[in-house]
Amino acid sequence: MTHSRRAFLANTAKAAIAGAVLPAMAEAAPQTIGPQAIDSHVHVWVKDPRYPFAEGANVPEGVDASVETLLRRMEANHVSRTVLIQVSHYKWDNRYLVDCLTRFPGKFAGVCRVNPEATDAADQLIYWVSQGCDGVRLSPAADASGDWIRQPRMYSLWAQCERLHVPMTLLLPASRLPDVRPLIDKNQGLTVVSDHMADCPIGDTASLAKLLELARYPRVFVKITHLWSLSKQSYPFRDSYEMVARVRDAFGSQRIMGGTDWPIKTELASYEQRLALYREEIPFFNAEERKDVLYRTVQRVWPSRPK
Numbered sequence: 001m002t003h004s005r006r007a008f009l010a011n012t013a014k015a016a017i018a019g020a021v022l023p024a025m026a027e028a029a030p031q032t033i034g035p036q037a038i039d040s041h042v043h044v045w046v047k048d049p050r051y052p053f054a055e056g057a058n059v060p061e062g063v064d065a066s067v068e069t070l071l072r073r074m075e076a077n078h079v080s081r082t083v084l085i086q087v088s089h090y091k092w093d094n095r096y097l098v099d100c101l102t103r104f105p106g107k108f109a110g111v112c113r114v115n116p117e118a119t120d121a122a123d124q125l126i127y128w129v130s131q132g133c134d135g136v137r138l139s140p141a142a143d144a145s146g147d148w149i150r151q152p153r154m155y156s157l158w159a160q161c162e163r164l165h166v167p168m169t170l171l172l173p174a175s176r177l178p179d180v181r182p183l184i185d186k187n188q189g190l191t192v193v194s195d196h197m198a199d200c201p202i203g204d205t206a207s208l209a210k211l212l213e214l215a216r217y218p219r220v221f222v223k224i225t226h227l228w229s230l231s232k233q234s235y236p237f238r239d240s241y242e243m244v245a246r247v248r249d250a251f252g253s254q255r256i257m258g259g260t261d262w263p264i265k266t267e268l269a270s271y272e273q274r275l276a277l278y279r280e281e282i283p284f285f286n287a288e289e290r291k292d293v294l295y296r297t298v299q300r301v302w303p304s305r306p307k
């Protein structure tokens with residue numbers, strides 16, 4: 001094959017991955033999509049009276065975030081499984097998430113949310129895990145409204161999570177990382193996942209240092225996600241790669257994972273583009289590291305299991 005022919009084919013494949021072709025064509029030629037993937041981070045919701053949104057929920061208009069739409073996208077893009085993260089629109093009502101897990105066995109893991117300020121938060125977790133959920137997500141805000149993460153009751157919730165053998169997922173800014181250190185110290189058998197590289201702003205080395213410090217805990221994992229919102233550039237967001245490299249260097253590829261965060265802010269990057277970042281755009285992963293990022297790490301953290 002000539003060099004120009006090879007380059008043409010490579011560019012065609014890139015265009016396909018970037019979503020520049022019709023979806024029907026992408027479905028007809030899945031071999032152009034790239035390797036298999038498991039998506040560590042997606043949200044689903046529906047406008048349905050059976051699953052009312054929480055009071056004051058800020059649900060974006062005109063977004064089709066149903067599980068059926070997600071499944072079609074997974075199929076078209078060679079994504080075999082997805083971790084569903086309970087969307088904040090439903091607050092602590094995880095029923096739609098649970099229904100998705102039940103209706104499509106083997107396709108999803110599900111991370112619930114419980115009210116961390118409730119006295120029965122640990123019992124809420126027991127309930128949702130009994131319903132099929134595979135862990136919980138906490139999201140303390142940077143301001144005083146997130147100070148509950150320092151409350152003693154956190155210890156019982158985290159201990160319960162460890163007893164249930166499900167991961168603790170954290171959506172928090174880097175400024176909150178020191179608050180979770182004592183909880184990680186206390187529950188060393190607990191798998192902990194930091195979402196979106198703690199949203200460390202690019203170039204903020206002090207914030208990044210707080211995240212990298214957690215690499216000394218062997219059961220802490222990081223989602224190398226949100227490149228599209230952290231970057232100051234357009235796709236493929238190259239200014240974010242150095243941070244990804246530093247996270248990879250500190251944690252190793254076996255503790256980092258890609259994810260799309262679909263359908264949040266897809267105006268910044270499409271589902272296909274987000275997958276393409278991990279499949280081919282981020283340039284420094286070797287073949288084994290890429291497998292870790294695409295599916296092996298997430299499979300370790302959220303193994304498929306019978307529901």
Ligand SMILES: [Zn+2]
Pocket residue numbers: 041043085261264
């Ligand atoms: Zn998200």
